[in-house]
Amino acid sequence: xxxxxxxxxxxxxxxxxxxxxxxxxxxxxxxxxxxxxxxxxxxxxxxxxxxxxxxxxxxxxxxxxxxxxxxxxxxxxxxxxxxxxxxxxxxxxxxxxxxxxxxxxxxxxxxxxxxxxxxxxxxxxxxxxxxxxxxxxxxxxxxxxxxxxxxxxxxxxxxxxxxxxxxxxxxxxxxxxxxxxxxxxxxxxxxxxxxxxxxxxxxxxxxxxxxxxxxxxxxxxxxxxxxxxxxxxxxxxxxxxxxxxxxxxxxxxxxxxxxxxxxxxxxxxxxxxxxxxxxxxxxxxxxxxxxxxxxxxxxxxxxxxxxxxxxxxxxxxxxxxxxxxxxxxxxxxxxxxxxxxxxxxxxxxxxxxxxxxxxxxxxxxxxxxxxxxxxxxxxxxxxxxxxxxxxxxxxxxxxxxxxxxxxxxxxxxxxxxxxxxxxxxxxxxxxxxxxxxxxxxxxxxxxxxxxxxxxxxxxxxxxxxxxxxxxxxxxxxxxxxxxxxxxxxxxxxxxxxxxxxxxxxxxxxxxxxxxxxxxxxxxxxxxxxxxxxxxxxxxxxxxxxxxxxxxxxxxxxxxxxxxxxxxxxxxxxxxxxxxxxxxxxxxxxxxxxxxxxxxxxxxxxxxxxxxxxxxxxxxxxxxxxxx
Numbered sequence: 001x002x003x004x005x006x007x008x009x010x011x012x013x014x015x016x017x018x019x020x021x022x023x024x025x026x027x028x029x030x031x032x033x034x035x036x037x038x039x040x041x042x043x044x045x046x047x048x049x050x051x052x053x054x055x056x057x058x059x060x061x062x063x064x065x066x067x068x069x070x071x072x073x074x075x076x077x078x079x080x081x082x083x084x085x086x087x088x089x090x091x092x093x094x095x096x097x098x099x100x101x102x103x104x105x106x107x108x109x110x111x112x113x114x115x116x117x118x119x120x121x122x123x124x125x126x127x128x129x130x131x132x133x134x135x136x137x138x139x140x141x142x143x144x145x146x147x148x149x150x151x152x153x154x155x156x157x158x159x160x161x162x163x164x165x166x167x168x169x170x171x172x173x174x175x176x177x178x179x180x181x182x183x184x185x186x187x188x189x190x191x192x193x194x195x196x197x198x199x200x201x202x203x204x205x206x207x208x209x210x211x212x213x214x215x216x217x218x219x220x221x222x223x224x225x226x227x228x229x230x231x232x233x234x235x236x237x238x239x240x241x242x243x244x245x246x247x248x249x250x251x252x253x254x255x256x257x258x259x260x261x262x263x264x265x266x267x268x269x270x271x272x273x274x275x276x277x278x279x280x281x282x283x284x285x286x287x288x289x290x291x292x293x294x295x296x297x298x299x300x301x302x303x304x305x306x307x308x309x310x311x312x313x314x315x316x317x318x319x320x321x322x323x324x325x326x327x328x329x330x331x332x333x334x335x336x337x338x339x340x341x342x343x344x345x346x347x348x349x350x351x352x353x354x355x356x357x358x359x360x361x362x363x364x365x366x367x368x369x370x371x372x373x374x375x376x377x378x379x380x381x382x383x384x385x386x387x388x389x390x391x392x393x394x395x396x397x398x399x400x401x402x403x404x405x406x407x408x409x410x411x412x413x414x415x416x417x418x419x420x421x422x423x424x425x426x427x428x429x430x431x432x433x434x435x436x437x438x439x440x441x442x443x444x445x446x447x448x449x450x451x452x453x454x455x456x457x458x459x460x461x462x463x464x465x466x467x468x469x470x471x472x473x474x475x476x477x478x479x480x481x482x483x484x485x486x487x488x489x490x491x492x493x494x495x496x497x498x499x500x501x502x503x504x505x506x507x508x509x510x511x512x513x514x515x516x517x518x519x520x521x522x523x524x525x526x527x528x529x530x531x532x533x534x535x536x537x538x539x540x541x542x543x544x545x546x547x548x549x550x551x552x553x554x555x556x557x558x559x560x561x562x563x564x565x566x567x568x569x570x571x572x573x574x575x576x577x578x579x580x581x582x583x584x585x586x587x588x589x590x591x592x593x594x595x596x597x598x599x600x601x602x603x604x605x606x607x608x609x610x611x612x613x614x615x616x617x618x619x620x621x622x623x624x625x626x627x
Contacts, residue, residue: 005040009058011079013086014050015066020089023050024068027090031062031079056081070094070144070167093167097140100173102131102151109135110177112210113153114194117142118160123150130194151175154183154195154210155217181217183207187224204230204238204248211236213265221246221274229256232271232298233263240273243304243326243455247275255282258289258308261296261320269298277307281331286310289330292318292340299323302455306330312352315340315363322347324455324470326431333382334375337363337389343449345369346460348431348470352376356384356401359411363389369443369450371397371423371431371469372408379403387411395444397423397468417444423469432471435583439468462530463581477580479535480524481556481589483513489541489552490516493593495523496536501575503536503555504568515539527580534575539593547597554593563600570600 011031015024025048033040033056040060044052056062058081065076066088074088098117102110115137117127124147129137142165152158156177163173184200185207192199193206201207204219204226211217216235223245230248232238240246250258258279261269271290281287287310290300297319304326305312312330313322316338323345327334334349335342337359346369349356356372359365367385376382377400384401385391387410394415398408399422408420424437433439443466451460454472462472479497493515496507511523527533535556542548547569553562559573578589 005038005057007042007055007057009056009082010053011056011062011064011081011083011086012051012053013084013088015046015052015068015088015090016050017090018092023048024071024090025050027052027066027068027071027088029054029064029066029088031056031064033057033060033062058082066090070169093144095141095143096165096167096169096171097138097142098149098163098165098171098173099136099138100175102135102137102153102175102177104156104177104179109133110153110156110175111135112194113137113151113156113175113177114192114196114199115139115175116150116152118148118150119145121148128192149173149175151177152194152196152198153177154201154207155179155181155212156196158196158198181211181215183210183217183219184222185219185226186222187226188222203228208232208234208236208238216268225249227251227253227278229253230259232259232261232266232269234265235268237270238272238274239270240303242273243275243302246273247277249275249278250280251278253278253280255280255286257286257291257314260288260291260293261298261318262293264295264297266296266298269296271298271300272302275304275306276312277305279308279310281309287331288312288314290314292316292320292342294318296320300325301451304328305334311336312349314338315342318342321345321449323449323451324453326350326455326470328352328431333358334372335365336360337365339363341365345447345449346443346451346454346466346468346470347371348373350374350431354379354382355386356398358386359389359391361389363391365389365391367391367393368395368447369466369468371439372399372401373397373423374400374405376402376407377405380407382407383410384408385410385412394418395442395468397421397439397442399423417442431469433467433469433473435473435475437467437473440473440583441465441467443468459530463584473583474530475583477527477530477584477586478524479527479533479578479580479586479589480522481587481591483521483523483537483554483591483593484519485515485521485539485552485593486518487539487552487593488518489539489550491539491541491543493521493523494538494540495525496538497525497527497533498536499531499533501534501557501577503534503571503575508533530581532577532579535578535589535591536575537591537593549597549599551597552593553595553597554591556589556591559595562595562597564597565600569597 015027027046029052030043061080072091102113113131131137144167183195186200207219218237223241276289289305289308292315299321306329312327314336321343333355334352341364352375356375372384380403384398391412395417421438424434455470493513495511497509498505539552557575563570
């Protein structure tokens with residue numbers, strides 16, 4: 001049976017946002033009344049001003065509720081009909097979410113990428129996700145609005161995207177990341193830690209493990225002290241902030257080595273910029289600063305390896321390249337070779353308790369440009385180099401080893417160009433060379449693996465020949481010569497060294513000589529850094545410490561004339577470059593003061609014979625060719 005109901009009354013009101021002021025349009029308002037035999041369901045949608053009206057049966061009580069997609073539903077109300085001003089406050093909008101896939105440029109899923117939701121460039125702490133093994137991520141409970149998604153992952157370029165979140169809906173945003181194979185480590189950063197520059201790993205081993213076994217990568221380690229033992233069996237570049245700033249120590253970790261390289265995968269591996277220390281030796285293992293094991297061949301460069309309870313570097317069936325290192329203060333040998341053929345170039349190996357370098361069991365190292373000094377000064381059983389294999393050694397300074405200082409070679413002889421002399425370190429813990437060190441300019445440049453820079457990052461050959469040891473000498477150079485003058489002006493003679501051949505740059509070095517008569521004047525200028533420089537001289541006759549008309553000038557080169565204009569000096573001539581090397585004395589840089597500064601003046605006379613061209617603009621170009 002069907003019974004038709006006559007709605008003879010109304011229930012009305014408004015629906016508001018959670019603030020109780022803003023109307024909600026398009027909300028569905030429903031009312032239900034039922035008896036044992038009849039059920040009445042009515043509904044209406046709010047207008048833009050939030051108002052609604054339900055047509056109902058008078059005298060009955062309806063269960064009334066409001067709802068809209070994206071909003072939480074407010075509580076129902078039991079309302080007798082008729083009734084007005086039955087208002088609803090929506091409790092708020094439901095959150096949305098965003099999901100997506102992170103891939104690399106080859107389309108493979110990227111695991112471990114951190115996705116952060118940013119609002120006004122500030123991350124929302126509770127709105128993060130990490131992509132899973134399929135590259136999938138989901139971030140939930142996001143209020144409606146527009147956000148920035150920032151993604152970071154070690155080994156990849158960071159990326160960002162804008163996403164709009166709608167209430168109770170799912171947005172989608174996929175990422176495609178470019179590979180960099182660059183991973184960051186910083187022990188001061190503990191949050192998230194995914195090897196990106198924003199969220200570095202806090203341990204070196206995490207980053208090493210994250211590098212792909214086949215394609216490797218670069219691990220950049222910030223300054224700090226990293227208490228761990230590092231194992232590497234792949235092609236990577238492990239780069240610290242410098243041996244005085246970044247330390248790897250195995251102190252307190254038991255019988256272990258500080259750094260271990262293993263296998264042929266390390267053929268192009270580099271470790272640089274660390275202090276390697278703290279390895280503790282057990283009965284049969286551990287205690288080595290850097291252990292090169294089973295066909296490993298890394299490049300060990302620009303490190304300090306000290307304070308280890310066995311050897312500084314130990315090679316077993318390996319052939320590393322060892323260059324620009326300080327290997328000092330280890331409890332046994334600086335470098336120990338066992339069935340290995342390392343290349344050992346430009347290291348300073350000093351103050352170890354046993355041998356500087358020990359070679360046993362078919363080892364054949366190449367040893368060039370090193371300083372090996374004062375190892376095992378309290379024990380006559382050890383030497384600078386102890387050889388039980390085949391050693392190739394030359395251009396080294398080997399001095400003061402063993403008890404009494406005369407145990408420099410055992411099982412081998414000095415190379416033709418080896419020297420036995422005090423290397424004359426600066427001292428105070430520094431292995432830099434004094435200016436009169438016999439190791440300066442005494443190495444050989446003819447080495448395939450000669451480093452381009454020294455341990456400080458200075459050019460490796462600052463003069464003509466590479467120095468021995470880990471540091472290239474870097475001392476001020478001197479430019480000297482004579483300036484001749486046959487005129488009658490007197491005053492101060494300024495000798496100016498610039499690094500640009502125009503005579504206008506501020507000098508990087510200068511000398512001032514008083515002039516009271518004509519003659520030849522000797523000058524001497526100290527230049528702090530190697531490079532190419534230019535010399536300009538000027539006699540300030542009026543004493544105003546500035547260029548003036550009538551002053552006399554000369555350059556090291558060829559000068560035809562010099563003018564003074566509103567914008568400064570104008571030269572007609574060319575400078576001869578002066579090439580400076582560290583510590584050098586460059587003499588006979590002579591010149592004559594022969595050109596007076598003249599004012600630059602000219603006039604232009606025009607004549608118009610054609611009335612039609614009178615007043616027409618024109619340009620004048622002045623070229624100074626001679627004086």
